[in-house]
Amino acid sequence: MTLQQMNYLLTIAESGSMNKAAEKLFIAQPTLTGVVRDVESEIGISVFHRTPKGVIPTAEGEDFLVRIRKVYQQYEEVLKTYEKGGKIRRKFAVSMQHYSFAVKAFIEMAKHYDSSQFDLVLRETKTADVIKDVSSLKSEIGIIFICEINQKMIGKILRDNDLEFTPLIKCPAKVYLSKEHPLASEKELTFEQLEPYPCMSFEQGSEAEIYYAEEMHIEHAYQKTVKATDRATIMNLMAGLNGYTLCSSIFSDDLSGGQFIMIPYKTENNSENTMTIGCITRKNWELSSMGQQFLDEIHKELKLV
Numbered sequence: 001m002t003l004q005q006m007n008y009l010l011t012i013a014e015s016g017s018m019n020k021a022a023e024k025l026f027i028a029q030p031t032l033t034g035v036v037r038d039v040e041s042e043i044g045i046s047v048f049h050r051t052p053k054g055v056i057p058t059a060e061g062e063d064f065l066v067r068i069r070k071v072y073q074q075y076e077e078v079l080k081t082y083e084k085g086g087k088i089r090r091k092f093a094v095s096m097q098h099y100s101f102a103v104k105a106f107i108e109m110a111k112h113y114d115s116s117q118f119d120l121v122l123r124e125t126k127t128a129d130v131i132k133d134v135s136s137l138k139s140e141i142g143i144i145f146i147c148e149i150n151q152k153m154i155g156k157i158l159r160d161n162d163l164e165f166t167p168l169i170k171c172p173a174k175v176y177l178s179k180e181h182p183l184a185s186e187k188e189l190t191f192e193q194l195e196p197y198p199c200m201s202f203e204q205g206s207e208a209e210i211y212y213a214e215e216m217h218i219e220h221a222y223q224k225t226v227k228a229t230d231r232a233t234i235m236n237l238m239a240g241l242n243g244y245t246l247c248s249s250i251f252s253d254d255l256s257g258g259q260f261i262m263i264p265y266k267t268e269n270n271s272e273n274t275m276t277i278g279c280i281t282r283k284n285w286e287l288s289s290m291g292q293q294f295l296d297e298i299h300k301e302l303k304l305v
Contacts, residue, residue, distance in 0.1 A: 001039055003075055006068045008035050009047060013065050014138070017054040062136060069137040077288060092290035093121035095133035096143035097214045098202060098231045099277070101250050105297035112293055120290075124231065126204050127212035134280050135161040140291045142280040143168075143298075145214065145248065151276075153211040158280060167278040169250065169302045173216040174262040177244040188264040198224035198243040200234050216246040216265075216275060235260065248275050250302060 008025060012032070015021040022029040040047055047061035057065055076091065090113060096102050106122050123129070123139065133139040146154050146165065158165055175189045183189060183197075199222045204212040226243060228234045237243055239259065246265060267273045279295065281287070287295070 001042060001068075003072065005035055005039050006072045008032060009039060010065065010069055010072060012036070012048065012055060013057055016056065020054075066135075066137055073137070073140075073288065090118040090288075090290055091120075092118065092288060092294070093123065093133070093139040094141050094143065094294060095123040095125055095130040095139040097127060097130065097145065098124050098234075099143055099248070099250070100231070101301040102143050102298060105294060105301045108297040108300070109290065109294045113290070118290075126202070127214065128204065131157060131161060131163065131280065134163060134282065137282065140281070140285075140288060141294060143277065144280060145275045145277045147216060147275050150211040150213070162283050163280050164283050165278050165280050167276050168298060169278075170274055170276045171249045173246045173265050173273050173275055174249045175244050175265050176238075176247045176260060176262050178239045178242070179259060179261050180239070181242050181244065183244075183263070184261060186263055188266045190266045194244060195223060198222075198226045198237075198241050200226050200228070200238055200243045200245040202234070203227040203229050214247075216273070248277055250277070 008021070011025055012018060012021040015024060018032055018036075019029055022032045025032065036047065043064065045060040045064065046058050047064055048055040049058055073091075094102070094106060103122065103124075106120075110118070110120055121139070123133065125133070127144055130139075130142040130144055134142040142163075144154070144165075155165070175183075175194065177184065181197075183193060186193070199215075201213060201215045204214075226237055226241065228237060234245065238245065247262075249262060265273060279298070
């Protein structure tokens, strides 16, 4: 199997479609199909399921793709270091829960590279997908949080997927709401004060939502809840419905538009009010130069350097 064949298979996996992958690779679709057939014959497994909606990796194919992705990324790193002129396109992807400080860090990281030389992907997505993306090396780094409620469950899931969690910062949960909210002038807020208002959260689409949730205290029996899938919608709903969410005390005012504020959230037990935000990577994985640059920018955003 050649490096070119590896690249072809990885592009198919990322595209989810033979036609889209062929367009991206600038080759004919029958040629690409032939490459897949040749590789599958060589290794003795089926890498992809063909469906009416596209292609998805088989169980064996998923493991195979993880392994060749490691090899191909190492090959790219060698080229970046030694190729004349250093003009190879750099590829880097991050998957994360919805954190504006991480978006800002991603932007600052991208500024260090010539726009003609990189292929960057930033995925704000569900917690389960963050874990899946990093496990399959679809993304090099994931950003999630753990707390007292979910740490055992998330820890087991990470171990089962050969991932490790590295803490970046511990911070208290705060109430995030519009400056026009009726409670906006309060110095601190309790659950009882918030109860009449809708609690906003990101939809996780999982039976284990209590463990995958991005917000603190999702286990409470809220009288009013509203779920959405993206940060812009959550903000619009908060402003329009006098809603709120319980999030970390770290956010980028530059990206939020200055329309929202954070107020300390008061609980009886401080340990139940602490979020540990960190990054997840494959165990024993050596970060690429872009991955390290991204984490450097994260530390700057969190004022750890």
